Structures are given as C-alpha cells and as structure tokens.
Amino acid sequence: MKRLVGGIIIVLLLVAFTGFSLADWKGTITIWDAPRWPDENDDKFHWIKGKIAEFEELNPGVKIELIETPWAELGDKLSIAIAGRAWPDLVPVDISGAINKGHLDQGVVEPLDDFFTAEELADFVPGALAAYSYNDKLWGIPTSMSVHVMLLNLDHFEAAGVEPPKDGKWTWDEFVETAKALTREGNYGFTTYILKGYYEAWPFFYMDGGRPIVDGKFAFDSPEAISAIQKLVDLKFVHGAAPIEMGSADVGGAFQALAREGQRHVAMGPWNSWAIATVSTEGVNYLPNVMVAEYPVGDSGKPVTIGGAGGWVIMKQPNKEKLAKVVEFAKFLSTAEEQYKFARFYGTFPSRFSTMEMDPFADQPLMKRAMEMLEFAEAVPDHPNWAQIDERIQAELQLIFAGEKTVEQGMQDAARAVERLLR
Amino acid sequence: MKRIRASRLGLLLMYAVLTIWAVISLIPLYWVFTTAFQQPNEVQIMPPKFIPTVVSRYLPLRLTGQKEAAQALVDGALESFRLLFQRTDMVRWFMNSALIAVSATAGVLFLDSMAAFSFAKKQFPGREFIFWLMISTMMIPGQVLLVPMFMVVRNLGIVNTPWAILLPQLSMVFGVFLLRQFMSTIPSELIEAARIDGAGEFGIYWRVMLPLAKPGLATLGILTFSASWNSFLWPLIAVQKSEWFTLPVGLKTLQDQNLVNYGLLMSGAAVAAVPMIIVFLSFQKYFIRGLTLGGVKG
Amino acid sequence: MLKQIWRGRSGYLFILPKFALFIVFVFIPILWSFLVSFQEYRVFDTVWVGLDNFRDAFSDDIFWMAVQNTLRYAVVVMPSTVIIALILASLINPLRRSAQTFFRAAFYLPTVASTVVLSMVWRWIFQTRFGLANYFLASLGLEPINWLHSSEWAMRSVITMAVLTPPGMGVILYLAAMSSIPDSLYEAATIDGANRLVQWWRITLPLLKPTTLYLMIVSTIGSFQVFDQVMLMTQGGPGYATTTIVHRIYQTAFRDFQFGYAGAMSMLLFFAIIVLALIQSRLVTSDVEYKG
Numbered sequence A: 001m002k003r004l005v006g007g008i009i010i011v012l013l014l015v016a017f018t019g020f021s022l023a024d025w026k027g028t029i030t031i032w033d034a035p036r037w038p039d040e041n042d043d044k045f046h047w048i049k050g051k052i053a054e055f056e057e058l059n060p061g062v063k064i065e066l067i068e069t070p071w072a073e074l075g076d077k078l079s080i081a082i083a084g085r086a087w088p089d090l091v092p093v094d095i096s097g098a099i100n101k102g103h104l105d106q107g108v109v110e111p112l113d114d115f116f117t118a119e120e121l122a123d124f125v126p127g128a129l130a131a132y133s134y135n136d137k138l139w140g141i142p143t144s145m146s147v148h149v150m151l152l153n154l155d156h157f158e159a160a161g162v163e164p165p166k167d168g169k170w171t172w173d174e175f176v177e178t179a180k181a182l183t184r185e186g187n188y189g190f191t192t193y194i195l196k197g198y199y200e201a202w203p204f205f206y207m208d209g210g211r212p213i214v215d216g217k218f219a220f221d222s223p224e225a226i227s228a229i230q231k232l233v234d235l236k237f238v239h240g241a242a243p244i245e246m247g248s249a250d251v252g253g254a255f256q257a258l259a260r261e262g263q264r265h266v267a268m269g270p271w272n273s274w275a276i277a278t279v280s281t282e283g284v285n286y287l288p289n290v291m292v293a294e295y296p297v298g299d300s301g302k303p304v305t306i307g308g309a310g311g312w313v314i315m316k317q318p319n320k321e322k323l324a325k326v327v328e329f330a331k332f333l334s335t336a337e338e339q340y341k342f343a344r345f346y347g348t349f350p351s352r353f354s355t356m357e358m359d360p361f362a363d364q365p366l367m368k369r370a371m372e373m374l375e376f377a378e379a380v381p382d383h384p385n386w387a388q389i390d391e392r393i394q395a396e397l398q399l400i401f402a403g404e405k406t407v408e409q410g411m412q413d414a415a416r417a418v419e420r421l422l423r
Numbered sequence B: 001m002k003r004i005r006a007s008r009l010g011l012l013l014m015y016a017v018l019t020i021w022a023v024i025s026l027i028p029l030y031w032v033f034t035t036a037f038q039q040p041n042e043v044q045i046m047p048p049k050f051i052p053t054v055v056s057r058y059l060p061l062r063l064t065g066q067k068e069a070a071q072a073l074v075d076g077a078l079e080s081f082r083l084l085f086q087r088t089d090m091v092r093w094f095m096n097s098a099l100i101a102v103s104a105t106a107g108v109l110f111l112d113s114m115a116a117f118s119f120a121k122k123q124f125p126g127r128e129f130i131f132w133l134m135i136s137t138m139m140i141p142g143q144v145l146l147v148p149m150f151m152v153v154r155n156l157g158i159v160n161t162p163w164a165i166l167l168p169q170l171s172m173v174f175g176v177f178l179l180r181q182f183m184s185t186i187p188s189e190l191i192e193a194a195r196i197d198g199a200g201e202f203g204i205y206w207r208v209m210l211p212l213a214k215p216g217l218a219t220l221g222i223l224t225f226s227a228s229w230n231s232f233l234w235p236l237i238a239v240q241k242s243e244w245f246t247l248p249v250g251l252k253t254l255q256d257q258n259l260v261n262y263g264l265l266m267s268g269a270a271v272a273a274v275p276m277i278i279v280f281l282s283f284q285k286y287f288i289r290g291l292t293l294g295g296v297k298g
Numbered sequence C: 001m002l003k004q005i006w007r008g009r010s011g012y013l014f015i016l017p018k019f020a021l022f023i024v025f026v027f028i029p030i031l032w033s034f035l036v037s038f039q040e041y042r043v044f045d046t047v048w049v050g051l052d053n054f055r056d057a058f059s060d061d062i063f064w065m066a067v068q069n070t071l072r073y074a075v076v077v078m079p080s081t082v083i084i085a086l087i088l089a090s091l092i093n094p095l096r097r098s099a100q101t102f103f104r105a106a107f108y109l110p111t112v113a114s115t116v117v118l119s120m121v122w123r124w125i126f127q128t129r130f131g132l133a134n135y136f137l138a139s140l141g142l143e144p145i146n147w148l149h150s151s152e153w154a155m156r157s158v159i160t161m162a163v164l165t166p167p168g169m170g171v172i173l174y175l176a177a178m179s180s181i182p183d184s185l186y187e188a189a190t191i192d193g194a195n196r197l198v199q200w201w202r203i204t205l206p207l208l209k210p211t212t213l214y215l216m217i218v219s220t221i222g223s224f225q226v227f228d229q230v231m232l233m234t235q236g237g238p239g240y241a242t243t244t245i246v247h248r249i250y251q252t253a254f255r256d257f258q259f260g261y262a263g264a265m266s267m268l269l270f271f272a273i274i275v276l277a278l279i280q281s282r283l284v285t286s287d288v289e290y291k292g
Helices: A004-023 A046-058 A073-082 A100-105 A120-124 A126-131 A153-158 A172-182 A200-207 A223-237 A252-259 A273-281 A320-332 A336-346 A353-357 A366-378 A386-401 A407-422 B002-036 B053-063 B067-087 B091-120 B127-138 B142-155 B165-171 B174-181 B187-195 B201-212 B213-232 B233-238 B246-252 B264-287 C002-007 C009-036 C050-056 C061-092 C099-113 C114-124 C132-141 C153-166 C169-179 C182-192 C196-207 C209-226 C228-233 C245-256 C259-285
Strands: A027-031 A062-068 A088-094 A141-153 A186-189 A266-272 A289-293 A307-313
Touching: A004 A100, A027 A046, A046 A320, A046 B067, A073 A088, A073 A100, A073 B142, A073 B187, A073 B233, A088 A320, A126 A141, A126 A307, A126 B233, A141 A252, A141 A273, A141 A336, A153 A266, A172 A186, A172 A223, A172 A273, A200 A223, A223 B233, A252 A266, A252 A273, A252 C169, A266 A273, A273 A366, A289 C209, A307 A320, A307 B067, A307 C061, A353 B213, A366 B264, A386 C245, B002 B264, B002 C061, B002 C099, B002 C114, B053 B067, B067 B091, B067 B264, B091 B127, B091 B165, B091 B174, B091 B201, B091 B213, B091 B264, B091 C009, B091 C169, B091 C259, B127 B174, B127 C009, B127 C209, B142 B165, B142 B233, B142 C009, B142 C245, B165 B213, B165 B233, B165 C009, B174 B213, B174 C169, B174 C209, B187 B201, B201 B213, B201 B233, B201 C009, B213 B264, B213 C169, B233 B246, B246 B264, B264 C099, B264 C114, B264 C169, C002 C009, C009 C259, C050 C196, C050 C259, C061 C099, C061 C153, C061 C169, C061 C245, C099 C169, C099 C182, C114 C132, C114 C153, C114 C169, C114 C228, C169 C209, C182 C196, C196 C209, C209 C259, C228 C245, C245 C259
Parallel strands: A027 A062, A027 A088, A186 A266
Antiparallel strands: A088 A307, A141 A266, A141 A289, A141 A307
C-alpha cells in the first residue's frame, strides 16, 4: 500500500513536472544588452552569452537572440523600435538610470507585480524597487545600484598637509576650508560638471533640504535650494577653490582633472560609484591613494546623495505564456549569484539583501564604504516629463555656473518653464 | 618680362596660402593618426605630444642598444590595434562595410548617372516637377525619417540583412542633383552627333555621356563611398545582429558605458580612414583637366 | 500631351530605377512624417490633433532659440563653405598636375574621418585648460577663453570648427567642374588679351554656375540641419546657446517620444529651406552649357 501511494505520488509528480514543461512555451526571445565587463578575450558580452547558453540548456525549445547595442544609443534605438512597433522582449537599463516614463506612458512595458511574491520582493532593497515602481506598479527588475560619492585624491591632501575628513564625514564649512587649503600651485580643491541626465552636482543642491519637485510643484526656487546652489557657486567665484570650468558640461575633462595620469590638478570631485572601480584598477586613471567620502552635510543635517538602479525591463507581450518565460529568463539574470558577479566585476551594488549578505566587497573597502551611503540615496523625481524638466533645470544651472545668471534669476526662469511641464 | 615676374610672385603666393591652409586643415586628421599610435598613458594628454613617442624615441633607443625599451614602445603604440585585430570581429565588420560601401558606390553611380542624364538632356513632360520633387526631399532632416524607414524595411522583411543598409543608401538623391548639374554643362551637340551616327539612347548614355562626366562621377563616387563607409545611426538601427555589423557600429559596441577609450576610438578611426584614402586616391586620375572635350567643336 | 509622354518615354525609363527606390525609401517615409505632424503619435492609440503641433512650435521658446541659433550658424557657414571652396579650387586649378593632386588630397582628406571623430578632436582643441586654442592665445599673451562653456563663445566655437574644416567636397567638385571647361575658351580669351583674373571672372565663374548652385543648396541644407557637431561638442549648451533646430527635433522625437511635434518642426524647417533654395536657384540661373 505504501508502495502504491509512493508510486502514485511519483507518477503524479512526474506528470506534474513533465506535463508542465510540455505545455511550456517554445520560441525565440529577443534580448538587447550592452557592453559590460570584459573576459580574458576582451569580450564584453561574455556574461550575457554565458547566461543565454545556460538558459537554453535548461529550456529546450527556447531560443534566445542577443542584440548587442552600444550604451550611448540604446535609448534612441529603443525609441525607434517602439515607434516602429517592433520592440525586443527584454531590455537593460543602465546603472545610473531608472525606467523610462515615456515608454511606460506608451503602454509598451509589462507590469511585473503578478510574478513576484511578497517574500521575493522583501529581498530587494526598497530604494531599488522604488526606481522601478510607478503608479503603484512594478515595471522592471532592479539588478544593480549605483550611488554618487565624493572621491578624494589623498596625494593632494598629503602634499598640502591637509587632513582628510574623518571616516568621510564633514560639514559644508569643513568642506570649504579643505577645498581652499587644497587650492595651491595650480591645483584646485574641487570640480564637477552640469549636464542634462547627470546628477553628480545635485546632492550639493539638496544639502539644505531643497528638492526640485515638492508636492507636484517646482521647488528649486525655494530658499533652501537657492542657498545650497549659491554655496557651490561661491566655491568657485568667491573662494576660488574650483577652476573656471567647474559647472560646465565637460564630463570627460572633469574626470581627467581628478584621475588622469599627468593631468591630476583637482583633489576632489563627486562621481557615480562606477568611477571607484576605474580609479582602483591599474591603468592611466589609477589613483593609488584615494578615499571615498560622503557629500558634506548642510542645514538638513544629512549626507544626502543620489542613486540609480540598473536592471531589466520586459516589453509588452501579447502571448501570456511567452511573457511567463521572458520573466523567468529575467529572473534568471537577476539572482543573488548574478548580482554578486555584477558587484565583484562590474562595480555595482546589489539590489538584493541576500547578495549583500554574501559580502561581495570584503576585499574592496572603497566600495564597502560607498555602499553604506545607499542609506542616504534618493532617486531622481519620477515625473513622466522628467527628461524635459531636467533639461530646463540643468540649462539654467549651466548658465548660473558660467556666471551669466544669478541663482535667483536662473531658478525663477526654470520655475516658469517647469510649471508648464508639470501640468 | 614684367608680367612673367608678377605671375611668378603670384604663383609663390598661391603656394604659400594653400600650404598654410592645408597644414591647418590637416591638424585634426593628423591628431587622429598620432593619437592612434601614442603610448597608452600618453593618449589624450594635454598639451598633446605632436610626435608619438614611438616615432621620436625608437631609433635613439635602438641605436644605443636598448632593444627591449624600444620594443616596449612599439608594443605600447600598437596596443589598441592589437586589441582591434586580435580580439574583436573587426575583420568581419570591415568586410561588411566594404561590401556595402562598394555596392552602394557602384549602384549610386549607375542609377544616378542614368537619372541625371535624363533630367539634364532629355525632354519629357513633368521633368522639372519630378526633379524638384526628388531634390526637395533632401531638405527634410534625416533624423525624422528613421522611424518610417525602419517601418519600411521591416515591412519588406529585410531587417537584419545588408539590404536594409544598402537600399536606402541607393535611394539618396543628392547624387542625381550633383550629376545633373554636371551633365547639364556638357554640349547637347555631342548627343545630337551621336544620334545622327545611329547610336541608341542607352548607347548615347553609355558611350557619350559617361566618359564625358568622368570627373563628376569620380566626385560622386568618392562622396558616396565616404558617406556609406561612415554611416552609423541607420546601420545600428536597421541591422541588429552582430554578423552584419558595419565597422562604425562594431567599433562603438567596444566602448564602455562611462569612459571613452580614446586610444581605441582613434585607432578604429585610423583603420576606418585607410579605405577612404585609397578610394580617394584611386579616383584621383579622373580629374585630369581638359582631356574630355578636346575633339569637340562648337 | 499623351504624345509628348510617349515621345519622352526613354526619359522616363532612365529615371525609373532611381525613382522607384526613391518612392519606397524616401518618399513614403516623408509622407509618414508629414502625416504624423498632424497627430499625437502613440504606439497604441494615435490621435489626430490638426495643427496643434505647429501651434506648439510657435509658442515653444526653445524652438525659437533653436531657430535663432541655427540662423546664426547658417548665415556664416553656408556662404563661407561655398566661397572658401571656390577660392581654394581656383588657386589649385592653375597649378601643375602633381601640385593639384597634392592639394586636392590635403583639402579633401580631413573630411574622411567621421564627424564623431572630428568633433572629438575639436573638443580637445577648445578645451578650456589644456586645449590648443587657449595654448595659442596664451602664447600670444592673451587671456584664455571658455570656448565651449560660455553662451558668448559656444556657438562661435561650433562655427569656427565648421569654417576651419575645409569644404573638401566643394573643392573637388569645383575642380571637377573646372577640369571640364574646354581649354579652347581660355585660348580664345588669351588671344583677346584678357588677363587671368578677367578670364576667371568672365569664363570660369559663369561656367561654374551649376556647381555653385548645387553647392549653395547643399550647404544651405547642411548648415540648416547642423546637428552632429553640436550634439558632440556642447550638447546644445550652455543653457540653450547652441541648441539647433535638428538637435531639438532629435530630442523631441527620441527622448520625449513626441514624433508628431518633431514632425511638425521638420516640416517648418523643410519649408524654410525650400524657400531659400528657390531664391538661390532664381539668383543663380544654372542653364549654362559649354560650347567647346
């Protein structure tokens, strides 16, 4: 009897599993990806190729087609594919990004709430989920996070006899004094840049509690925002602790000024955490003596910073069985183990607590310190017109930092333009 | 006597102006090539090294017997080329680009010269209208046509094939305009003479018009080849599978997300420039002056 | 009429292959863009909005800034491209064959590198701290200029790049056209005692009219559609100081997903260029034919 029951259970289980997999969807899934870290042959697509091979092995009858795309044109190419009504099934979001609200608005992205249990979601960092949530729905799987940090070249500190901030914590006044002390012999204390889509400078503007949008209204013209912007402007024009090109759009120039061998004439700069890996690897941008610090604390009393989350977005699927398979593949790419690889080799922070427990940065103190700052990281505002709002604000910021407008004037002009976009 | 001396001075002046101008013009291209051969730690350095270290230091090192140091310089200069040639599919991208650019050039020369001949020398109702209809489409910025062109190639089922790149390039109209302007100056009597000699319409086009239009065809050939060879955004959109990547698309997928690798970029640009230079030089011989109309009487 | 069409049949046959390709790959896409400019294009539920997109363009302050910037660029670059090409070609043409070959290459080859690469190089040249331009100013004892990052200089820098990049296409085109002018015309003029300059003015220049018209129209199109350089050198900034019409169109279409609005701006640009081209073709009547 026992045997019989056992046999029946086994048969049932077999039927359940094989039957399930027989009814399983078969066909081709198209995935886009862009270069990640290289293998020994300098192939920057080796990770995704390996995962595709594994998944195809596990799922006979499913073929996955990889479309290799450069990061810089990924967004434009996707817009064209969507407008041409021929989108791929699975697309990546870069690490400093968030989901594209414009694409959501077109109804071409699949919500994923039905595919995740509360238990599964509990493993994700809330900030990462927030970056992929909109209108109370989840629109993608965050797999990697980034945060803006201050990078300090301690060689300059030693040369100038300046003490770096203790444990990377400081107030705005301490920061100004440090920057001034570091400004000597053709070197400057600090530089950064202003460009649409980039937020390295923005935590400074958040410092006194100001935010671009509060309660659906433009608020960068509030006293706390204006005072903070003014402080950073003064660093250049009043204190002379930043070069004249501070606040221009020259991203590459700002990085060179900090890290490029033979060009290092700026001691401190805020960068996305990808730069930590760059300055700690052998090469022309290798800074042997570097430190990660928090943004200085202003009137709000907190070292606020800005973070982003990379991940995967699943595009609209007419076939529900295929959708299930695409989600399965996306989950397959986002496990704790995969995130561990990203953390180790790609220089991103995991979006899962279970990966964090694996302690991926045991031997990388800089990354470990930066990861602590995720606690104070905010995402950029999630308004459907954010790209246009951002462009308006950054345009005015550029003029302010070029010395062509006062902070009040620039933010008043921004307010007028942004009010229309907020409606 | 006086006049000759004046013109000699004038000639000297002309050479001087042209030479200075040419040197200024060549600085960016020179920069591309020297950057490609700089040592990795000297790429993008400011102020730039106008002569790559491998050029300035190799011989002195060799002559003083420092063979290894000299070899290290060569290795450094060729590092990004080594990466390109040994570790990427660059040869395939190069062949794809070559196939498409050569086909586009041949096709454009043939199609455009036929159309231009007709617009320049034939009479038919609607000639001006059709011509200006075609030309006016050049005035729409190509960027807005990316989406509808993508829809067209998708509906034709040629996405992911080289046809998706080639056919739109064959459809560009600037060559028709260029050649019509060029052919319109060729004396119509030549056509009449050939017609009296019993030549057919295609014979006139092939035996009379094409030889006379050689400088114009050479110009268009060079321009079409360069345009096709350098085109990036459309090939990126129309051909998504890496087996049909063109050179500019392939080179771009080598770049990291955050920091541009200038050495790699400039080495790629230098490799990409070579075929265009060859094409230019080989079309040069068709610019010979005064050859074409020697035997014609007005 | 039918008779005329029948008599012109070989004319139609000669343009047929090109025309067929043109219809499929150029005309149909343009028709789509035209229709879309009256729509709010959406993936699933496109709506017709009449002239709203055009109305939006007229009330969009960035569009008007873009129009002004584009005009500033075009007013300098369009004529300078043609004039510089004409000057260079005229200086090269009388030279010996080997010198001609050399200079033709020297002025064409700088344009073989893609705009992407050239813009990159120019960005280095204009870099504030270490750039070649400021290095040059410093050696003359002048103050450095914040080339790409001040509203005053950014557009001038973009224009400088355009003017200093030799018009390679124009030079070889003019040279090709000059090489087709029969020597007999100059010989006759020499016998009449006309000097070089007079010959150039009376013979060369009029016979180059078709090429000049072509170059004028092509460089009008090129300078009104300036985009790549701006995108790569300044991204339209600082502020909106170098935002051009096509830059705006591109952002609107691919970043903001407003294809209807982008289409409407394109149509406005299209009509502006058409009007200019018509004026140019009136000014430079190109019906010349060499009499050998």
